[in-house]
Amino acid sequence: MKIAIIGGGIPGLSQYLFLQKVGLLRGRSVTIYEAREAQDHSAAAAADFGTYNSSVIGASIGLSSTGLRVLKRLDIELHDEILRAGHVIRTWRMSSARGWTLANLPVGGDDERMVMIGREVCCQILRNRVPDEAVVRRKVIDVSLAEGNNGPRLVFQDQTTEEVDFVIVCDGIWSRARRAMFRAQDLNQYEFSPLYEGLVGVGGFVPSSKLQGTPEGEMNVVLGANGFFGYGYTTVNAQGSSKAGDTAV
Ligand SMILES: Cc1cc2nc3c(=O)[nH]c(=O)nc-3n(C[C@H](O)[C@H](O)[C@H](O)COP(=O)(O)OP(=O)(O)OC[C@H]3O[C@@H](n4cnc5c(N)ncnc54)[C@H](O)[C@@H]3O)c2cc1C
Numbered sequence: 001m002k003i004a005i006i007g008g009g010i011p012g013l014s015q016y017l018f019l020q021k022v023g024l025l026r027g028r029s030v031t032i033y034e035a036r037e038a039q040d041h042s043a044a045a046a047a048d049f050g051t052y053n054s055s056v057i058g059a060s061i062g063l064s065s066t067g068l069r070v071l072k073r074l075d076i077e078l079h080d081e082i083l084r085a086g087h088v089i090r091t092w093r094m095s096s097a098r099g100w101t102l103a104n105l106p107v108g109g110d111d112e113r114m115v116m117i118g119r120e121v122c123c124q125i126l127r128n129r130v131p132d133e134a135v136v137r138r139k140v141i142d143v144s145l146a147e148g149n150n151g152p153r154l155v156f157q158d159q160t161t162e163e164v165d166f167v168i169v170c171d172g173i174w175s176r177a178r179r180a181m182f183r184a185q186d187l188n189q190y191e192f193s194p195l196y197e198g199l200v201g202v203g204g205f206v207p208s209s210k211l212q213g214t215p216e217g218e219m220n221v222v223l224g225a226n227g228f229f230g231y232g233y234t235t236v237n238a239q240g241s242s243k244a245g246d247t248a249v
Pocket residue numbers: 006007008009010011012033034035036060061062063064138139140141170171172173174175176201
């Protein structure tokens with residue numbers, strides 16, 4: 001049986017690891033097709049988690065308690081590595097642009113926490129657990145029905161095709177596979193296609209020394225008239241998961 005996972009982001013890689021955990025890799029071929037250029041997953045690169053620069057995709061991501069519990073169930077070592085690489089958030093502080101504190105919201109009870117972590121770092125921690133041969137750099141441009149057995153057939157950018165038995169769709173907001181499910185011709189306009197609603201987000205990293213007076217474990221959201229600005233630590237130092245490292249988001 002051939003299973004294709006389209007997209008090697010956080011969900012695609014996690015799906016692979018879950019299939020592995022429940023024993024579904026045995027006797028099956030499971031391939032992740034990822035459109036993006038492979039990152040450097042060598043041990044040296046993995047150790048260099050502090051490298052936050054403008055080529056990093058997606059700035060930081062907050063993993064909620066629910067997400068962390070999922071990771072814990074998947075692999076306790078993976079979960080602990082995520083905690084070590086990110087910054088544990090205990091409180092959300094909401095304030096107004098005029099400097100008023102509107103709310104201090106605890107993330108939850110003692111067993112509830114949230115981790116801010118570089119998206120690329122999170123991806124890399126997952127990717128390091130997936131064998132290289134399971135990830136193939138290919139862009140899927142369509143999923144059609146194979147002649148005869150009516151199973152799914154992947155169509156790649158170079159116009160080659162591959163018939164598989166099962167497809168797991170993780171190719172994000174501009175998903176080619178989702179479009180194929182709705183048999184739509186246009187990538188941008190079909191039932192359930194993404195719709196731009198006027199919200200734009202820009203994210204990046206700064207040295208954590210810029211966050212003067214910001215307590216460790218706090219994520220800040222400053223609400224303005226037509227937008228909001230968020231900031232907080234996103235790495236940890238060697239002393240523990242709530243101690244600020246060098247990088248803030
Ligand atoms: C600004 C912003 C902030 C966010 N913050 C958070 C947060 O703090 N916490 C949180 O939980 N969620 C957050 N989200 C939501 C979260 O990022 C998404 O829900 C999640 O990334 C969706 O995963 P996905 O696998 O569907 O897509 P993606 O993460 O986009 O992954 C898709 C992957 O598929 C690959 N791909 C795309 N097209 C193809 C193709 N045709 N062929 C092969 N590969 C392909 C891409 O290169 C990519 O690697 C945020 C989203 C945005 C935009």
